[in-house]
Amino acid sequence: MKTLKTLLTATCLLIGILPASAQGINFEHDFNKALDLAKKENKMIFVDFYTSWCGPCKLMSAEVFPQKEAGDYFNREFINLKVQCDDKGAGVELGKKYKINAYPTLAFLDKDGNTVHSTAGGLSVAGLIELAKTATDPNKNQLAMVKEWEGGNRDHAFASRYFRTLTRSYRSEKANADFEKYFGTLKPSQKAAKNTFELMGIVKTGPFSPSFEYMEQHTGDFYKSVGQAKIDSTIANAYLGYFKGLQAAGFSNRDMTEFNSKMKLFKAKKYPFYDEYAEFYAVFDSKGVNGKDDINVYMQRGTEFLRKYGKKNDSYTLSLASMLGNWTGKKDQGLEGIRWMEELLQRNNNPRYLNTYFYILWRNFHFDKAMEVAQLMKANAVKENSSTADIDKQIQMVKDLKEKYKNI
Structure with missing residues (x-):
């Protein structure tokens, strides 16, 4: 039988091990239990909505x-709960209930489970506590802002803050619904106003929405308040982004029905940039003589398209190179993507483009060059006083891949 001294020694050793992992936030993993505790202790619930594949999570x-x-x-102020949104249960x-569209979503619920405040994306400890x-401030949280908006406050400064708060927390569905309802109450002169x-x-009202359609039909009024160049570029870029989203969703679901139907409506508007956009999206539908997706056809079409239109919009190169990075996964299989990115960086050495360059490099097994680029990304993060943890992990990943494929 174990002596009391032995048990105490074991307990002390266990306590000595625990603080490193137990000193942080203590999370529940059952929603109903968290609700019961919140009611019992009269506390709000902090929820980390995450997935197994999410890096920032x-x-x-x-x-x-x-x-x-x-x-x-x-642990003092909240009942804390973790919810894995890809657990198949x-x-x-x-x-779905809380309409979580980005990860991590950090949400605060009242003791009845109603959303009080939320945001999406990773934060530092200081940022998390500030959130x-x-x-918990009834004058600042989203619930208070929603009540104020529903109470009729339409001051422009408040409206700007209200819609920014919703979009930053990925509550775009509510933001769009509230804006469209608000837009419908405005007089024509107010609809075309700069504010x-x-x-x-x-x-980010998009094509085929009521407010966007109104802007297209009354461009002359918007030209006077905002300027023709701004309005024209807004319309063109909105369609480009809109169809990127539809095209990506269609490829993912193997169903291009919505994309094709909306492209027909877009063509009927007779914008001068329709042919350019149609050619851009045709690159992604690159099939060989056997009717199957062909990476070489994709690279050939991509190069031809960028030769014609690449200098007009950097996002063309970034999109095509990113897709090629997804497609390739062998040594030198997608070399055109590397060339596309190097030409772009020579033309516009934007630090934000390094992520795509890094990706296409290591996907082609150019590990040494990829690590050089990653070091530049890390140096930029240090300059911006941002965390380098994610970049460090990517560097280690490339080192591991280099070791794994050293004989290839």
């Missing part, structure tokens, strides 16, 4: 939630 779990400062604050249903303070156009930009 893993970073938060590994480096933010375990911090003592985070644990001291959140209750987590998926909760994600929690906003969530209204600014709100359209915040909400």
